[in-house]
Amino acid sequence: xxxxxxxxxxxxxxxxxxxxxxxxxxxxxxxxxxxxxxxxxxxxxxxxxxxxxxxxxxxxxxxxxxxxxxxxxxxxxxxxxxxxxxxxxxxxxxxxxxxxxxxxxxxxxxxxxxxxxxxxxxxxxxxxxxxxxxxxxxxxxxxxxxxxxxxxxxxxxxxxxxxxxxxxxxxxxxxxxxxxxxxxxxxxxxxxxxxxxxxxxxxxxxxxx
Amino acid sequence: xxxxxxxxxxxxxxxxxxxxxxxxxxxxxxxxxxxxxxxxxxxxxxxxxxxxxxxxxxxxxxxxxxxxxxxxxxxxxxxxxxxxxxxxxxxxxxxxxxxxxxxxxxxxxxxxxxxxxxxxxxxxxxxxxxxxxxxxxxxxxxxxxxxxxxxxxxxxxxxxxxxxxxxxxxxxxxxxxxxxxxxxxxxxxxxxxxxxxxxxxxxxxxxxx
DNA sequence: GAGCCAGTTGATCACTTGATCAATAAGCCC
DNA sequence: GGGCTTATTGATCAAGTGATCAACTGGCTC
Numbered sequence: 001x002x003x004x005x006x007x008x009x010x011x012x013x014x015x016x017x018x019x020x021x022x023x024x025x026x027x028x029x030x031x032x033x034x035x036x037x038x039x040x041x042x043x044x045x046x047x048x049x050x051x052x053x054x055x056x057x058x059x060x061x062x063x064x065x066x067x068x069x070x071x072x073x074x075x076x077x078x079x080x081x082x083x084x085x086x087x088x089x090x091x092x093x094x095x096x097x098x099x100x101x102x103x104x105x106x107x108x109x110x111x112x113x114x115x116x117x118x119x120x121x122x123x124x125x126x127x128x129x130x131x132x133x134x135x136x137x138x139x140x141x142x143x144x145x146x147x148x149x150x151x152x153x154x155x156x157x158x159x160x161x162x163x164x165x166x167x168x169x170x171x172x173x174x175x176x177x178x179x180x181x182x183x184x185x186x187x188x189x190x191x192x193x194x195x196x197x198x199x200x201x202x203x204x205x206x207x208x209x
Numbered sequence: 210x211x212x213x214x215x216x217x218x219x220x221x222x223x224x225x226x227x228x229x230x231x232x233x234x235x236x237x238x239x240x241x242x243x244x245x246x247x248x249x250x251x252x253x254x255x256x257x258x259x260x261x262x263x264x265x266x267x268x269x270x271x272x273x274x275x276x277x278x279x280x281x282x283x284x285x286x287x288x289x290x291x292x293x294x295x296x297x298x299x300x301x302x303x304x305x306x307x308x309x310x311x312x313x314x315x316x317x318x319x320x321x322x323x324x325x326x327x328x329x330x331x332x333x334x335x336x337x338x339x340x341x342x343x344x345x346x347x348x349x350x351x352x353x354x355x356x357x358x359x360x361x362x363x364x365x366x367x368x369x370x371x372x373x374x375x376x377x378x379x380x381x382x383x384x385x386x387x388x389x390x391x392x393x394x395x396x397x398x399x400x401x402x403x404x405x406x407x408x409x410x411x412x413x414x415x416x417x418x
Numbered sequence: 419g420a421g422c423c424a425g426t427t428g429a430t431c432a433c434t435t436g437a438t439c440a441a442t443a444a445g446c447c448c
Numbered sequence: 449g450g451g452c453t454t455a456t457t458g459a460t461c462a463a464g465t466g467a468t469c470a471a472c473t474g475g476c477t478c
Contacts, residue, residue: 010426012425037465039466049467050428116324119241166379167375168379169382177327177337246434248434257457257458259437259457268437430469431468433464434464434465438459440457445455446451447450
């Protein structure tokens with residue numbers, strides 16, 4: 001009797017936990033936060049639902065964590081990218097181009113899901129608040145830095161940050177739901193930012209030399 | 210033996226159908242589109258789930274219809290209110306005040322749900338598109354009327370309508386998710402509209418004489 | 419190579435959902 | 449008041465959800 005290859009592929013605890021978290025992120029991006037399910041995750045990594053449940057005692061918590069991970073990763077990536085730019089004006093320009101760029105639909109749909117599902121998932125609602133505040137704080141820091149350098153002036157950087165984020169979120173939501181691309185609406189954000197910061201029109205549009 | 214009062218309260222077909230539709234709207238406003246359930250509706254009107262299923266063969270369709278009803282009713286109401294105003298500038302001012310007014314959270318959450326759930330409910334996605342287009346068409350008509358009357362000028366009313374709606378939706382989404390009130394952000398929409406329409410600053414803020 | 423720890427399974431429970439259908443009974447018409 | 453239309457029920461199904469737990473076993477340690 002030939003020994004059948006063992007069907008069980010054993011992994012270390014942390015390794016399996018990371019695999020589950022990564023799979024949850026993939027599902028969220030592809031099929032939405034609601035598609036994060038014990039069985040969906042288990043099926044993807046070829047494992048029993050009980051195992052997923054073993055590593056993630058609460059599915060609600062996993063959903064919240066997954067959202068926070070996706071939103072936080074993007075913020076971290078953008079933070080890193082912008083930190084390489086010399087001026088705050090260029091950073092702001094790059095931020096707008098990125099946040100309203102192509103291939104944004106996955107992240108945007110996750111945010112839309114979070115806004116909707118958050119009402120039934122307290123942990124997720126809390127994470128949504130944390131992430132929104134983090135984005136606002138990031139933009140406030142960027143604006144304040146530009147002010148300190150004398151690149152532009154702004155009366156209330158906190159309020160302006162919320163305004164710009166609201167516009168960007170609205171544009172992206174419309175783009176995802178109704179069309180596919182938000183790039184055509186970049187000028188709206190640019191114009192508002194230039195106006196509020198006292199920058200000459202076109203400053204945020206032109207590509208850097 | 211006293212005859213127990215009959216537990217069945219019979220209603221005419223259309224009457225029951227209307228009651229179901231109304232109940233679905235109430236549930237959607239209070240608990241979200243996802244809370245629209247055969248059993249939830251049945252329980253509210255004191256009836257068996259099978260009866261609801263009898264009048265609404267598909268729950269997906271009911272969800273789409275309910276969303277369309279809520280969104281359409283608001284558009285109809287606003288259309289009526291604004292039609293009483295003499296000038297397009299006043300209409301625009303009133304529109305902004307209404308769409309960013311208090312007590313908007315119920316409608317906004319329904320929209321957020323629709324954006325999210327629409328990805329799993331084709332009929333709902335279609336209805337979302339119809340409603341978004343209807344709102345845009347309404348705003349385009351308002352802008353074009355103002356142009357024809359010489360109240361203001363706009364290069365591309367279609368694009369401006371989408372921009373203003375995107376800003377309003379973004380502000381409302383933020384307000385619902387993070388805070389409770391969107392009124393503090395009205396000036397953002399006013400400023401953009403005034404700028405794009407060539408109106409003097411403050412035109413859309415002041416209350417009419 | 420024996421033994422043990424930890425990762426993994428399979429079975430199972432409780433619950434919610436949409437949906438179907440024969441059977442019942444309410445209320446109207448003649 | 450008999451009969452007929454139709455609103456309504458109760459029972460039931462299948463699918464899908466999260467969650468639990470005793471039992472199993474892979475692979476490392478000694």
